[in-house]
Amino acid sequence: MTKAQFQVFSSPEFVAQAVASHIAEVVRARPQTVLGLATGKTFVSIYEALVRVSAETGLSFAEASSFNLDEYVGLPVGHSASFRRYMEEHFFRHVDLPADRALLPEAGDDAEAACSAYEAAIAARGGVDVQLLGIGRNGHIGFNEPGSAFDGRTQVARLTPSTIAANTSDFPPGEVPPPEAITMGIGTILDAHAIVLVATGAAKAEALARAFLAPMDVDCPASALQQHAHVTVFCDEAAFAGMGPKA
């Protein structure tokens, strides 16, 4: 049985405001917070809300650090669909988080070395305090697709056709996502002191129900979160629909 706490809102906008307020509170209480950050369509409105809270309240990220969950392998630097570019556009350029402490797992020439270096960098900061997570329709977290080991560390992962299809709209017309990405492993994610999972829209209802109502199963990577003691799920009613009595 999951220990996760659910906060359910009537719309994605209210979810975004609530997540932004929560993160703002965490950073206010501990300016040196180590944030684990996520990308995806779900998080566009969350960063927008967090940037707004930061501007309105003078919240500073100057002492914070961040580690993103994942990044495609092989996209040219500055590619419009890279997660680095996403983060710059939606968050980094709007806040005072120092650039040298806003990291993504970039593969470079030696992906294996990059994976170990990323793990070491997280450990050197004392671990992730709060990890933000979205969820894929097939239950993936980060780019840990179904079948990924629950104790996996940062690694190069192959994307499933359904994830490639879901993310194709982020790419310019005629382009598709690369087949591989570098991602924190599920074990890396579970090491975070607290986890905030965000799900909005009916397309996520089935994945959310499988993650938290069904027994833990490597076929649903997000179900690994059932073993974590501090998970809060922020979702809208549409995503929560499968969690009801009929699920």
Ligand code: GLP
């Ligand atoms: C992507 C990312 C995940 C994200 C998920 C859902 O593949 N690697 O970190 O949570 O898909 O994304 P979206 O919010 O666009 O539905």
